[in-house]
Amino acid sequence: MQNLAGEPQPPETWPLARAYRGEVFVQHELKVHRRDTGQSFIGSYSGAAVRDADGRLRLGIITIRDITEQKRAEDQIRQLAFYDPLTGLANRRLLEERLAVALAQAKRQGSRLAVLVLDLDHFKEINDALGHAVGDALLVEVARRMRSTVRLRHRRPSWRR
Incomplete structure (x- = not known):
């Protein structure tokens, strides 16, 4: 066993x-x-x-x-609750939870915390002009590149407006 x-x-x-x-x-x-x-x-x-x-x-x-x-089923619910189904990246909900923990830890330790926000310029225009399938493909590719360049221990939350 x-x-x-x-x-x-x-x-x-x-x-x-x-x-x-x-x-x-x-x-x-x-x-x-x-x-x-x-x-x-x-x-x-x-x-x-x-x-x-x-x-x-x-x-x-x-x-x-x-x-x-x-x-x-529990794993699937957890995946749906905390990760974007298109990109597989952590979503806003998980970001907020992890950020709250990181802020509390930084405060306790008297250390600093940095958050990097990535924005895709003109994404709405790409989506509107070329369609949602192209916009989705762009998001998937950006997520793939993020995963290939950012160390696993770093968090990569994602959300779409």
Whole structure:
């Protein structure tokens, strides 16, 4: 078994081992690899120990639910909420969130912060004269060039008016 970061988990941390030790746990997520099919999925698991009247451990019970589709949907919602669907660049909403964090951090550290704003001159005229398909192609190309020249750690929010 692996955690969601893809790191192998030692057997003593596996759900059944934890349940046998008497631990009660809920809603942990991990990547599960099925030996019988060779398929992997993201599982949400919970477990508990079953004890007899004298308090002796009788068995451990776990349930694992495949939440792969739920995780895909969450990723898609996050992508739609924070990234421009045409260019794939971060949008104004993500810019505002990251800028607020960066400003607070700069204030705490007593440091400065710079923001670069890029404007495409006469973009509206290009869109109006040549059509939205050409305007979209221009935005996609500008985004591609930005990604190829700006280091990954730098943020590239984008929004269209």
